[in-house]
Amino acid sequence: MKQLIVQFQQALAALDRVKANALFSEALATRTPIQAVEQLxxxxLEQIGAAWHSGDIAMSQVYMSGRFCESLVDGVLPPSDPDRKHQPRSAIVVLSDYHDLGKRIVYSVMRASGFELFDYGRLDVDQLIEKTISDHIRILMISVLILPSALKVKQxxxxxxxxxxxxxxxxxxxxxLFDAQLWQEVGAxxxxxxxxxxxxxxKRLMGAMQ
Ligand code: B12
Structure with a gap:
């Protein structure tokens, strides 16, 4: 798998969609879609981020890699499952910053696992508070990309x-992921x-709510 990750990362950095597509298909041959997404x-993308951090690749390569992976993920993770679970009203959102991939994957996997939830897209603090209250949300899932947005979870x-x-x-x-205590510090x-x-x-939160 390590080899496949390196090749996939190189294909992304080279903006070689055909190669990246072929490597992703190779991973899918022996894995479920979500395994392929999470293991490849x-x-x-983490390695791409590290390469950008160390100055080895440009932000445009990071951006294009992210966009291309979004379309790959869209293609394999089913948007819905007919057998929906009875569950508390839930929603998912990107707080303040401009990224979609993490939230998109979590949303797809939740729905593929039978959960129904609102997709709030990207919202700022006040909009999110207002929407959560007016929609009577019981479970709110927040995805962030950068630290300043993570700190806004406190508000x-x-x-x-x-x-x-x-x-x-x-x-x-x-x-x-970088700071294991941060979620508690922001009051999540x-x-x-x-x-x-x-x-x-x-599932655990649902169990505790019943
Ligand atoms: C791709 C990327 C971008 C793309 C995003 C494109 C897109 N369409 O999403 C672009 C180019 C836009 C971007 C921009 C920036 N980025 Co950037 N980016 C990344 C990179 C390389 C990968 C992020 C990613 O998409 N990963 C793949 C997804 C699937 O992973 P994920 O988001 O972590 O989600 C997974 C889990 O975290 C979890 N998860 C996610 N959300 C949720 C929610 C819930 C409820 C749960 C339970 C789980 C969960 O499940 C997901 C699937 O496994 C990271 C590197 C890294 N190590 O993460 C840097 C990184 C996040 N970026 C960083 C920075 C600094 C920036 C910029 C500020 C750069 C700049 N100077 O302009 C801007 C900020 C833009 C903004 N204001 O929003 C830093 C953040 C550092 C920090 N501590 O804050 C990182 C860590 C790079 C680094 N090492 O410095 N970036």
Whole structure:
């Protein structure tokens, strides 16, 4: 698998869609779509990020890699499953920053696992508090890309609490992967490292709500 990740990462950095597509198909031959996404796409993008950080590739390569992976993921993760679970009202959102991939994967995997949830797209703090309250959301999933956005989760949690909402806030994304305590510092109820963990967390929260 390591070899495949390196090749996939090189194809992305070279903006070679045909090669990247072929390598992704190779991964899909022996894995489920979500395994292929989490075992190939996610680590390759992490390496792309590290290469940008060390000055080896340009931001445009990072951007194009992200966009291309979005379309690959869109193509294999089913948008819905007919057998929906009875569940508390839930929503997912990107808080403030401009990225979609993490949220898109978590959303697809949640839906593919039978959960129905609102996709709020990208919102800022006040809009998110307002929408969460007016939609009577019980489980709110927040995805962020950069640290300043992660810190804004604190304002969201405070605002929701002040308005009397009993919503459970689940967070995820790069800043929370780098700092294992951050989710508690911003007042979230749980943090997930991956889309599969998101499903497990929501199941646990649902159990505690009954
Ligand atoms: C691709 C990328 C971008 C793309 C995003 C394109 C897109 N369409 O999404 C672009 C080029 C736009 C971008 C821009 C920037 N980026 Co950038 N980017 C990345 C990179 C390389 C990969 C991110 C990614 O998409 N990963 C793949 C997805 C699938 O992973 P993920 O988001 O982590 O999601 C997974 C889990 O975290 C989890 N998850 C995610 N959300 C949720 C939510 C819940 C509820 C749960 C349970 C789980 C969960 O499940 C997902 C699937 O496994 C990372 C490197 C890294 N190590 O993450 C840097 C990185 C995130 N970027 C960084 C930075 C600094 C920036 C910029 C500020 C750069 C700049 N100077 O302009 C801008 C900020 C833009 C903005 N304001 O929003 C830093 C952040 C550092 C920090 N501590 O804040 C990183 C870590 C790079 C680095 N090493 O410095 N970036």
């Amino acid at each position: 796409v996610v680590p390759a 969201v949690c405070r605002g929701l609490k002040q308005s009397g909402s009993d919503v459970k806030v689940v967070v995820g994304g790069a800043p929370f 109820d749980a943090m997930g490292n991956s889309a599969s963990e998101a499903v497990a967390i929501v």
